[in-house]
Amino acid sequence: MRKQDAIAWDVWGAARPGRRERNATGATTWFNWTQWPDHGPDEKLLGDLSGMRVLDLGCGSGGNLAHLAALGAEATGVDVSPVQVAKARQQLPHLDVRQQTAEEFLAADTHGFGVVYSVFGAAWFADPAELLPLVHARLTPGGIYAFSHNPPALKGCYGPQASQMQPPEKDAEPLYVKRWDYEPDTWAELLRRAGFTAVTAEVIAPPLGRRTGTLLVRGTRAS
Template sequence: MRKQDVEAWDLWGAARSGRKERNAAGAETWFNWTQWPDHGPTEKDVFGDAAGVRVLDLGCGSGGNLAHLTAWGAHAVGVDISPVQLAKAHDRWPHLDVREETAERFLAATPHRFDVVYSVFGAAWFTDPADLLPLVHAGLEPGGVYAFSHNPPALTGCYGPQASQMHPPAKGDEPLYVRRWDYEPRTWAEIVERAGFTEVTAEVIPPPAGRRTGTLLVRGVRAP
């Protein structure tokens, strides 16, 4: 884990206002796969009922999705490298089980297997899939679901590891960058299938009216 990555995510987290108290439907907790509020599929649409399910959130941030799954009875754990983000999670939802760790290190060390592993604009986008996917596969129960979402590639023909600037630097400061991995949906599906997953889907969720950027959602199942 690079110190620069932690600094970048802390900066990004400090600049965000956090999840609102209620969504458009009046719910206090909800799951959001996309970058747009009150938009896109629910957790049930992607991996089913969360009650009693052992779940791992890779890059849980300030904990909004994790809090929703916990409220619905999941045994949920979240990992993130940003102390700023994790402090926000603890402040709003003190009961959440969140750990300051990289996805790779946590998966390599945990003795547990999970029914669901997911990442929403999190570690799945910002970790080399060659490193992460074997660990996710090994960490899932047979029949378990891996799902992740993030922006589609920003530039046509520009795929693989990219440099992502996290926040405009203040005057005189050096910009902070992290690496992300961009692929078209079909390529992501092939990568996930090669890692041993079945029933793989990769699609772009259309954006809400008035917005231009959709959300890439990838899902696969560890074979029983």
């Protein structure tokens, strides 16, 4: 990971508003796969989480992770941004949150996880050729890997793309990180090549009045 990548995610994290205290149903913790509040599927895609070891790749300030912990999961999160990790540790001191890249953590950790997931996180911003084998190796048999992010912004623009982070300081130069954009069928094939089975990939339609849906991909390590 380049030092500039962590700085870029610090800029993004510092500008992010905190999670609401309650969602539309009045819940104090919840799981959201999409970029739209109170829209789309929830954690049920991950199966029974009670007692399950789960890993969030790019956990940010830990909102989704906190919800899974509240459901009885043994929750771990990793994020490259010191700003985001500090937020998570301050707000959720009971959670295990590490400041590392997803690749660094997966390569060094020897524990198995029943669920690995990423919501607009490392699954989008790490080379799948490197990340997918690492995730597959860390999943226990029958374990689930799932992730979500935006579909490709432009038809035909696939593979590594540039995402811009603009610092708030006047006249500051923009910062860039790489993301990997693929259509659902391509993501599904990449997971199958990495050894995943029961793979699904779809675009969740946006709420009324919005134009951008959410790509959601899911696969299983064979038992």
